[in-house]
Amino acid sequence: MPIIEVNGLRKTYGAHTAVDDVTFTVDEGEIFGILGPNGAGKTTAVECLEGLRRPDTGTIRVAGLDPATDRDELTAILGVQLQESELQEKLTVREALDLYSAFYPSPEDSHALAERLGLTTKLTTRFGKLSGGQKQRLFIALALIGRPRIVVLDELTTGLDPRARRDTWKLIEEIRDSGVTVVLVTHFMEEAQRLCDRIAVFKQGRIAALDTPAGLIGRSAGDTVISFTPSRPLDHDDLAHLPDAQTIERRDGRLTIHGGDTTVNAVISLLARHRITAHQLRVTDSTLDDAFLELTEDREN
Amino acid sequence: MSAPTAVLKAELRLFLREPFSLFWIVVFPTLLLAILGLIPSFREPSAELGGNRVIDLYVPVSVLLATIMAGLMALPPVLAGYRERGILRRMSTTPVRPAALLAAQIALHFAAALVSALLAIATGRLAFGVDLPAHPPGYILALLLGALSALALGSAITAITPTAKATNVAGTIVFFPTMFLAGVWVPVQAMPELLQHIVGYFPFGAAAQALDDAAQGGWPAWSDLGVPAAWTALLIAAAVRWFRWE
Structure with missing residues (x-):
């Protein structure tokens, strides 16, 4: 049963076509990978899913909702980690977790979440003083804090050291095991191969291939x-x-x-x-x- | 705790962690008033000022300066920074709209400007014997309109500039003429009549006249209240029209 349906998605910026006739579905409970070189349209595609951008043509349904018009319902069930975003420089980790948990009706326990992401010793540290990896982990925590049905993680492990990357992978598998659907944008092959049930390979705004990791390897x-x-x-x-x-x-x-x-x-x-x-x-x-x-x-x- | 309350609470904490903003908004206008008040001749009644003392004229100026510091110096870099650093974008993926963040910051700068204005009035009264405004409702109305037009001006500048850097440059360029209009260098009442007439078309010049009238005990002229009100409406419309969320 697909929880995300994207049909004929197209998005242009002036003369540049970022995403061109992209169609795919994501099943409930799977980890769906979006892979591709820089500028292939991966981020634009997921930003349309998140409701941050309006597609020029094509339809998108996320749990039956249209991201462009059903913003209130969508944000309640969709957790997001953006590729490029920051928090207020002087907001501490604890304050950020408390702030974001106030946005959702039944949030995750923020202390348990901080512990799972190894942020317990950083609770009183301001965002501006965190390392790249700590910021990334905080963003993952904020994506999960509202107990979403779907999480979209864009360039999840960029900036993490190999150890933290492996810990994060384990966390993603735990999230999936708890029934959450995961959309993972990445350019780390190892990450995609290890985590994803299926992968859409983007090339110049189109899907060049969509298959399981083993299927993609078998095609080469x-x-x-x-x-x-x-x-x-x-x-x-x-x-x-x-x-x-x-x-x-x-x-x-x-x-x-x-x-x-x-x-x-x-x-x-x-x-x-x-x-x-x-x-x-x-x-x-x-x-x-x-x-x-x-x-x-x-x-x- | 409801989401808007949580946003306001978090932003209040952050606001209190900005010592420079707090200094320029809350401390500086009163500090300027105190320095001027320490000059003996400024505490002598002057025939040219209709028997008023310079320090009497500078209390309303300090009050307006507080609103300018909040609306034009402190607010735009915060809003532009939130936009440029993706903080608004991140928030727009949550059930809370990013406008809540902007609203919280505007409200906090508004509150800080009012606190600063009260501090200037109290210091004028206690340290230099400046009479309290003789027509409080008129004074409060003029003060609110002055503060609103400063915040609207700062928001409009943020809206029409694409980057945080451009916002800061534009803010600084507008800042100096605005201080002149408010009478920081020469109080509006001491300006030549023609100049007084011209500055009356600008929000701070008109607000300065209105504050002075109310301080003397009269209801401010409707035109002096209407000018800042009209500017505020115009600037808010411009800010809403041109603001980009990213």
Whole structure:
């Protein structure tokens, strides 16, 4: 059952089309990723969901509400973390939590929330004195404080150190497990791969692909990557006849082959047949990174 | 606690954490009055001023200065900063409208201007024997209109300038002529008649006349109340028309 429905969304600024004919749905309880290079229209799209911008054409329904007209009902069920926003410089963490909890009918307990986000020791610190990561965690807390049904998190872990990033991921999974639908805008592949149930890849204002992380990886040139340095050069014909091999690169005597499981087996028997030793043999799954780069590559250039 | 109350409470706390704003709005006008009052000749009645003393004329000037400091010096940077730093945007994704934040700040600056005006009047009375306004309702009305036009002017400046930096520059440019109109350099009553006539078309010049009339015990001329009222309406309309939330 979709909780968010976006149909034919289009938004232009003067001559520039930021979002062009974007259609997707988000199911209740899933973590939906919006991925794409800078300027691909990700933020514009979610700002239309949040009611901050009015689409030029297209319809949006969030829990049955139109963000452009049903502002009062929407803000009560939608928690938001904006990509670029600040709080009053001299407002303390505790005051910010208390202020925002006064906006909602049945807010989360602000102390429990501060504890979950590791802000307990910062309650009396002013916003202006917080580090980037602490500000980010405070914004996540403010997005959750109204017990929303849906949260939209834009560039969630930008500015967090690796440890804090992992803690935040765990938190997002807990949020989802409590039944909240999460829309996550990101450009961290690892984050999208780890957290998202489905991902829409944006490219130049359009959706280039929409699939599960595994599905996106499976679409790319080959989902298995074999790389090794042969003890002596391999015959070109032998390589060309490897089954399922999508791409073969040679660099400084090292071979990198994108293919599938049958390719792996064929490479191993080929090496055995010619009694060639493969130094530093690595067989890895290709990552979302590979899929992403391929999907968003500018083919005109 | 209701949401608007929570906003007002938080903004009051923040307002009290701005020592410079508080100094310029609440302390400076009275400080200026006190410095002028320490000059002996300013405490002597002067035939040129119709038997008044300079210090008598400077109490209404200090009162108007308080409103200008609040509306033009202190308010615009706060509003422009809230807009530029995305604080209004963040709030517009909550059930509370960002206008509540602007309203709270305007109300607090209004209150601070009134506190400052009372301080100036009290200091004039206690330290320099300046008579209390002889026509309190007229005086209060003129003071409220002066304060409202200062806040409306500051809001309009914020509305038509796109960035916080531009707001500050525009505010400073408007600030000095406004002080002149209010009579900070030469009290309006001491200006040549033609100049008095001209400044009467501007909100602070007219408010200065109205305050002076009420201080002397008369009901202010309707034109001197109408001018700041009309300016306030015009400036509020401009502010509402051109204000951008981001």
